[in-house]
Amino acid sequence: MVRRGLVVERHRRHVTVEDDSGARWLCGTANRRLQPIVADDVHWRLEPDGTGVVTEVLERRTILTRIDSRGRCELVAANLTQLVVVVAPVPEPDWLVVDRYLVAAELAGLSALVVMNKADLAEPPVDHLDCYRRAGYPVHVTSVTDGLGMAALARALRGERSALVGQSGVGKSSLLNALLGDEVQDTGGLAKGAHGRHTTSSAVLYRLASGGELVDSPGVRAYAPYIEEPGSIQKGFPEFRELIDRCRFDDCRHLAEPDCAVKEALEAGEICKRRYDSYLRLYELVKTLIPRW
Ligand SMILES: Nc1nc2c(ncn2[C@@H]2O[C@H](COP(=O)(O)OP(=O)(O)OP(=O)(O)O)[C@@H](O)[C@H]2O)c(=O)[nH]1
Ligand SMILES: [Mg+2]
Ligand SMILES: [Zn+2]
Numbered sequence: 001m002v003r004r005g006l007v008v009e010r011h012r013r014h015v016t017v018e019d020d021s022g023a024r025w026l027c028g029t030a031n032r033r034l035q036p037i038v039a040d041d042v043h044w045r046l047e048p049d050g051t052g053v054v055t056e057v058l059e060r061r062t063i064l065t066r067i068d069s070r071g072r073c074e075l076v077a078a079n080l081t082q083l084v085v086v087v088a089p090v091p092e093p094d095w096l097v098v099d100r101y102l103v104a105a106e107l108a109g110l111s112a113l114v115v116m117n118k119a120d121l122a123e124p125p126v127d128h129l130d131c132y133r134r135a136g137y138p139v140h141v142t143s144v145t146d147g148l149g150m151a152a153l154a155r156a157l158r159g160e161r162s163a164l165v166g167q168s169g170v171g172k173s174s175l176l177n178a179l180l181g182d183e184v185q186d187t188g189g190l191a192k193g194a195h196g197r198h199t200t201s202s203a204v205l206y207r208l209a210s211g212g213e214l215v216d217s218p219g220v221r222a223y224a225p226y227i228e229e230p231g232s233i234q235k236g237f238p239e240f241r242e243l244i245d246r247c248r249f250d251d252c253r254h255l256a257e258p259d260c261a262v263k264e265a266l267e268a269g270e271i272c273k274r275r276y277d278s279y280l281r282l283y284e285l286v287k288t289l290i291p292r293w
Pocket of ligand 3: 257
Protein backbone atom coordinates (compact mmCIF):
# COMPACT_ATOMS: atom_id res chain seq x y z
CA MET A 1 0.00 0.00 0.00
CA VAL A 2 1.32 3.41 -0.98
CA ARG A 3 1.17 5.94 1.85
CA ARG A 4 1.65 9.67 1.82
CA GLY A 5 3.96 11.39 4.21
CA LEU A 6 5.96 14.47 5.07
CA VAL A 7 9.72 14.35 5.63
CA VAL A 8 10.33 15.94 9.03
CA GLU A 9 14.02 15.11 9.35
CA ARG A 10 16.83 13.96 7.13
CA HIS A 11 19.58 11.80 8.57
CA ARG A 12 22.71 10.55 6.85
CA ARG A 13 21.05 7.65 5.05
CA HIS A 14 17.47 7.79 6.26
CA VAL A 15 14.65 10.25 6.67
CA THR A 16 11.95 10.50 9.30
CA VAL A 17 8.54 10.57 7.64
CA GLU A 18 5.37 11.69 9.38
CA ASP A 19 2.14 10.08 8.20
CA ASP A 20 -1.33 11.64 8.20
CA SER A 21 -2.01 10.45 11.76
CA GLY A 22 1.16 12.14 13.02
CA ALA A 23 3.05 8.87 13.54
CA ARG A 24 6.73 8.97 12.60
CA TRP A 25 8.60 6.34 10.63
CA LEU A 26 12.27 5.90 9.89
CA CYS A 27 12.53 5.37 6.13
CA GLY A 28 15.19 4.44 3.64
CA THR A 29 14.80 5.13 -0.05
CA ALA A 30 13.86 2.72 -2.83
CA ASN A 31 16.81 3.82 -4.97
CA ARG A 32 19.77 6.17 -4.88
CA ARG A 33 18.24 8.68 -7.26
CA LEU A 34 15.63 9.55 -4.65
CA GLN A 35 16.99 12.34 -2.48
CA PRO A 36 14.24 13.36 -0.08
CA ILE A 37 14.94 16.53 1.89
CA VAL A 38 13.21 18.14 4.81
CA ALA A 39 9.55 19.12 4.17
CA ASP A 40 9.29 16.97 1.06
CA ASP A 41 5.94 15.33 0.41
CA VAL A 42 6.64 11.68 -0.34
CA HIS A 43 5.05 8.36 -1.14
CA TRP A 44 6.34 5.49 0.96
CA ARG A 45 5.48 1.93 1.92
CA LEU A 46 5.88 -0.11 5.06
CA GLU A 47 8.07 -3.22 4.83
CA PRO A 48 7.18 -6.41 6.75
CA ASP A 49 10.03 -5.71 9.19
CA GLY A 50 8.40 -2.42 10.21
CA THR A 51 10.80 -0.09 8.41
CA GLY A 52 9.63 2.34 5.75
CA VAL A 53 10.82 2.90 2.20
CA VAL A 54 10.33 6.16 0.31
CA THR A 55 9.27 5.32 -3.24
CA GLU A 56 8.63 8.78 -4.66
CA VAL A 57 9.35 12.42 -3.89
CA LEU A 58 6.35 14.49 -4.95
CA GLU A 59 6.70 17.69 -6.89
CA ARG A 60 8.30 20.48 -4.85
CA ARG A 61 6.53 23.81 -4.67
CA THR A 62 9.65 25.66 -3.55
CA ILE A 63 13.28 24.66 -3.08
CA LEU A 64 15.90 26.32 -0.88
CA THR A 65 19.38 25.61 -2.26
CA ARG A 66 22.98 26.27 -1.38
CA ILE A 67 26.27 26.10 -3.26
CA ASP A 68 28.42 23.34 -1.83
CA SER A 69 32.20 23.63 -1.56
CA ARG A 70 32.62 22.33 -5.12
CA GLY A 71 30.20 24.79 -6.63
CA ARG A 72 27.41 22.27 -7.00
CA CYS A 73 23.79 22.68 -6.09
CA GLU A 74 22.78 21.20 -2.74
CA LEU A 75 19.13 21.08 -1.68
CA VAL A 76 18.43 22.36 1.83
CA ALA A 77 14.65 22.22 2.29
CA ALA A 78 11.53 21.90 0.17
CA ASN A 79 8.08 23.46 0.22
CA LEU A 80 8.91 26.32 2.58
CA THR A 81 6.90 29.53 2.37
CA GLN A 82 9.11 31.74 4.53
CA LEU A 83 12.71 32.19 5.64
CA VAL A 84 13.54 33.55 9.09
CA VAL A 85 17.09 34.90 9.03
CA VAL A 86 18.43 35.14 12.57
CA VAL A 87 21.31 37.34 13.74
CA ALA A 88 22.54 38.27 17.22
CA PRO A 89 25.08 40.58 18.84
CA VAL A 90 27.15 37.44 19.54
CA PRO A 91 28.46 35.79 17.45
CA GLU A 92 29.31 38.98 15.59
CA PRO A 93 26.85 39.34 12.71
CA ASP A 94 28.02 38.42 9.25
CA TRP A 95 25.65 40.64 7.26
CA LEU A 96 26.80 39.10 4.02
CA VAL A 97 25.34 35.80 5.17
CA VAL A 98 22.07 37.56 6.05
CA ASP A 99 21.92 39.18 2.61
CA ARG A 100 22.61 35.90 0.87
CA TYR A 101 19.80 34.17 2.70
CA LEU A 102 17.50 37.02 1.71
CA VAL A 103 18.58 36.60 -1.93
CA ALA A 104 17.88 32.89 -1.61
CA ALA A 105 14.40 33.64 -0.30
CA GLU A 106 13.63 36.07 -3.14
CA LEU A 107 14.86 33.67 -5.81
CA ALA A 108 13.00 30.72 -4.29
CA GLY A 109 9.78 32.74 -4.03
CA LEU A 110 9.72 32.75 -0.21
CA SER A 111 8.82 35.64 2.02
CA ALA A 112 11.54 36.56 4.50
CA LEU A 113 12.04 38.30 7.77
CA VAL A 114 15.04 39.28 9.83
CA VAL A 115 15.24 38.45 13.53
CA MET A 116 17.73 40.28 15.75
CA ASN A 117 17.90 37.90 18.71
CA LYS A 118 19.66 38.25 22.10
CA ALA A 119 18.44 41.84 22.40
CA ASP A 120 19.09 41.47 26.15
CA LEU A 121 22.84 41.57 25.42
CA ALA A 122 23.21 44.76 23.36
CA GLU A 123 21.33 47.63 21.74
CA PRO A 124 20.14 46.57 18.27
CA PRO A 125 22.34 47.88 15.43
CA VAL A 126 19.86 50.46 14.15
CA ASP A 127 21.62 51.27 10.87
CA HIS A 128 21.82 47.69 9.74
CA LEU A 129 18.27 46.88 10.70
CA ASP A 130 17.05 50.02 8.91
CA CYS A 131 18.66 48.75 5.71
CA TYR A 132 16.41 45.72 5.85
CA ARG A 133 13.31 47.66 6.77
CA ARG A 134 13.92 50.01 3.85
CA ALA A 135 14.32 47.01 1.55
CA GLY A 136 10.86 45.89 2.71
CA TYR A 137 11.71 43.14 5.20
CA PRO A 138 9.93 42.90 8.54
CA VAL A 139 12.51 43.10 11.33
CA HIS A 140 11.84 41.44 14.69
CA VAL A 141 13.93 42.24 17.75
CA THR A 142 13.75 39.32 20.17
CA SER A 143 15.22 37.90 23.32
CA VAL A 144 14.66 34.30 24.32
CA THR A 145 16.01 35.16 27.75
CA ASP A 146 13.40 37.79 28.65
CA GLY A 147 10.66 36.98 26.10
CA LEU A 148 10.94 40.25 24.18
CA GLY A 149 9.30 40.10 20.75
CA MET A 150 8.36 36.44 20.98
CA ALA A 151 4.59 36.91 20.64
CA ALA A 152 5.03 39.06 17.54
CA LEU A 153 7.39 36.49 16.05
CA ALA A 154 4.86 33.71 16.71
CA ARG A 155 2.25 35.77 14.85
CA ALA A 156 4.58 36.20 11.88
CA LEU A 157 4.99 32.43 11.67
CA ARG A 158 1.28 31.62 11.77
CA GLY A 159 0.04 29.90 8.64
CA GLU A 160 3.54 29.68 7.19
CA ARG A 161 6.07 26.93 6.82
CA SER A 162 9.21 28.76 7.88
CA ALA A 163 12.84 27.83 8.34
CA LEU A 164 15.19 29.34 10.91
CA VAL A 165 18.54 30.01 9.28
CA GLY A 166 21.71 31.88 10.18
CA GLN A 167 25.11 31.58 11.79
CA SER A 168 25.80 29.02 14.46
CA GLY A 169 25.05 30.23 17.98
CA VAL A 170 22.61 33.04 17.16
CA GLY A 171 19.84 31.20 19.00
CA LYS A 172 17.79 29.44 16.32
CA SER A 173 17.13 26.35 18.42
CA SER A 174 16.52 28.52 21.49
CA LEU A 175 13.88 30.49 19.56
CA LEU A 176 12.30 27.25 18.40
CA ASN A 177 12.18 25.82 21.93
CA ALA A 178 10.66 29.04 23.24
CA LEU A 179 8.03 29.05 20.50
CA LEU A 180 7.19 25.41 21.20
CA GLY A 181 7.29 25.89 24.94
CA ASP A 182 9.39 22.75 25.04
CA GLU A 183 13.09 21.88 25.04
CA VAL A 184 12.99 19.68 21.95
CA GLN A 185 16.17 20.98 20.35
CA ASP A 186 19.57 21.01 22.03
CA THR A 187 21.09 24.42 22.42
CA GLY A 188 24.73 25.13 22.84
CA GLY A 189 27.26 27.48 24.30
CA LEU A 190 29.06 29.93 22.10
CA ALA A 191 32.40 28.23 22.65
CA LYS A 192 31.23 25.36 20.50
CA GLY A 193 30.19 27.62 17.68
CA ALA A 194 33.44 29.52 17.87
CA HIS A 195 35.32 26.31 17.21
CA GLY A 196 33.19 25.47 14.25
CA ARG A 197 31.10 22.80 15.95
CA HIS A 198 27.42 23.27 15.51
CA THR A 199 24.88 22.29 18.09
CA THR A 200 22.17 21.43 15.57
CA SER A 201 23.34 18.93 12.96
CA SER A 202 20.33 18.36 10.73
CA ALA A 203 17.21 20.20 9.66
CA VAL A 204 14.09 19.21 11.63
CA LEU A 205 10.49 20.29 11.11
CA TYR A 206 8.19 21.09 14.05
CA ARG A 207 4.55 22.11 14.29
CA LEU A 208 3.79 25.18 16.38
CA ALA A 209 0.74 25.18 18.62
CA SER A 210 0.17 28.81 17.64
CA GLY A 211 -0.08 27.73 14.01
CA GLY A 212 2.51 27.14 11.35
CA GLU A 213 5.45 24.84 10.91
CA LEU A 214 9.03 25.70 11.72
CA VAL A 215 12.22 24.06 10.50
CA ASP A 216 15.29 24.41 12.72
CA SER A 217 18.48 24.08 10.74
CA PRO A 218 22.20 23.80 11.48
CA GLY A 219 24.09 27.07 11.66
CA VAL A 220 26.44 28.02 8.86
CA ARG A 221 29.73 29.85 8.64
CA ALA A 222 29.19 30.84 5.04
CA TYR A 223 26.19 30.58 2.79
CA ALA A 224 25.29 31.29 -0.80
CA PRO A 225 22.27 30.13 -2.76
CA TYR A 226 22.87 28.16 -5.93
CA ILE A 227 22.46 30.58 -8.81
CA GLU A 228 22.67 29.49 -12.42
CA GLU A 229 22.17 32.70 -14.25
CA PRO A 230 24.12 35.91 -13.53
CA GLY A 231 21.27 38.26 -14.35
CA SER A 232 19.08 36.73 -11.66
CA ILE A 233 21.15 37.93 -8.67
CA GLN A 234 19.72 41.44 -8.97
CA LYS A 235 16.23 39.98 -8.50
CA GLY A 236 17.34 38.93 -5.05
CA PHE A 237 17.48 42.60 -3.96
CA PRO A 238 13.94 43.98 -3.79
CA GLU A 239 15.17 47.57 -3.39
CA PHE A 240 16.79 47.32 -6.87
CA ARG A 241 13.61 46.10 -8.51
CA GLU A 242 11.93 49.35 -9.47
CA LEU A 243 15.23 50.85 -10.56
CA ILE A 244 16.33 48.14 -12.95
CA ASP A 245 14.00 49.25 -15.76
CA ARG A 246 15.52 52.70 -15.64
CA CYS A 247 19.10 51.60 -16.38
CA ARG A 248 20.23 52.53 -19.90
CA PHE A 249 21.15 48.95 -20.82
CA ASP A 250 18.64 46.11 -20.57
CA ASP A 251 21.39 43.78 -19.41
CA CYS A 252 22.95 46.29 -16.98
CA ARG A 253 24.82 44.48 -14.22
CA HIS A 254 24.99 47.69 -12.15
CA LEU A 255 28.77 47.46 -11.96
CA ALA A 256 30.41 50.13 -14.12
CA GLU A 257 27.82 50.76 -16.83
CA PRO A 258 26.87 54.39 -17.59
CA ASP A 259 23.39 55.65 -16.72
CA CYS A 260 22.79 52.92 -14.17
CA ALA A 261 19.75 53.70 -12.03
CA VAL A 262 20.96 51.40 -9.25
CA LYS A 263 24.31 53.19 -8.94
CA GLU A 264 22.55 56.55 -9.08
CA ALA A 265 20.25 55.49 -6.25
CA LEU A 266 23.30 54.29 -4.33
CA GLU A 267 25.03 57.64 -4.75
CA ALA A 268 21.87 59.44 -3.68
CA GLY A 269 21.77 57.31 -0.53
CA GLU A 270 18.47 55.73 -1.49
CA ILE A 271 19.79 52.21 -1.27
CA CYS A 272 22.22 50.99 1.38
CA LYS A 273 25.85 50.77 0.38
CA ARG A 274 26.23 47.61 2.40
CA ARG A 275 23.45 45.88 0.47
CA TYR A 276 24.98 47.01 -2.81
CA ASP A 277 28.36 45.64 -1.68
CA SER A 278 26.68 42.33 -0.88
CA TYR A 279 25.31 42.29 -4.42
CA LEU A 280 28.81 42.83 -5.83
CA ARG A 281 30.36 40.15 -3.66
CA LEU A 282 27.69 37.60 -4.50
CA TYR A 283 28.10 38.42 -8.18
CA GLU A 284 31.87 37.82 -7.94
CA LEU A 285 31.43 34.66 -5.92
CA VAL A 286 29.00 33.04 -8.30
CA LYS A 287 31.17 34.05 -11.24
CA THR A 288 34.13 32.18 -9.79
CA LEU A 289 32.09 29.17 -8.71
CA ILE A 290 30.28 28.69 -11.99
CA PRO A 291 33.13 28.94 -14.50
CA ARG A 292 31.03 28.87 -17.67
CA TRP A 293 30.15 32.49 -17.03
N1 LIG B 1 21.51 36.14 26.26
C1 LIG B 1 20.85 35.40 25.38
N2 LIG B 1 21.36 34.20 25.03
C2 LIG B 1 20.67 33.48 24.13
C3 LIG B 1 19.45 33.94 23.55
N3 LIG B 1 19.02 33.00 22.67
C4 LIG B 1 19.92 32.00 22.71
N4 LIG B 1 20.92 32.27 23.59
C5 LIG B 1 22.09 31.42 23.90
O1 LIG B 1 22.92 31.33 22.76
C6 LIG B 1 23.55 30.06 22.70
C7 LIG B 1 23.36 29.41 21.33
O2 LIG B 1 21.97 29.15 21.16
P1 LIG B 1 21.42 28.03 20.15
O3 LIG B 1 19.95 28.13 20.22
O4 LIG B 1 22.04 26.71 20.40
O5 LIG B 1 21.97 28.61 18.76
P2 LIG B 1 21.74 27.98 17.30
O6 LIG B 1 21.55 29.15 16.38
O7 LIG B 1 20.67 26.98 17.31
O8 LIG B 1 23.15 27.30 17.00
P3 LIG B 1 23.48 26.08 15.97
O9 LIG B 1 22.54 24.97 16.26
O10 LIG B 1 24.91 25.75 16.26
O11 LIG B 1 23.31 26.66 14.59
C8 LIG B 1 22.98 29.25 23.85
O12 LIG B 1 23.89 29.27 24.91
C9 LIG B 1 21.71 29.98 24.20
O13 LIG B 1 21.35 29.82 25.55
C10 LIG B 1 18.95 35.22 23.96
O14 LIG B 1 17.90 35.72 23.51
N5 LIG B 1 19.70 35.91 24.87
MG1 LIG C 1 20.65 24.96 16.76
ZN1 LIG D 1 22.15 49.34 -13.72
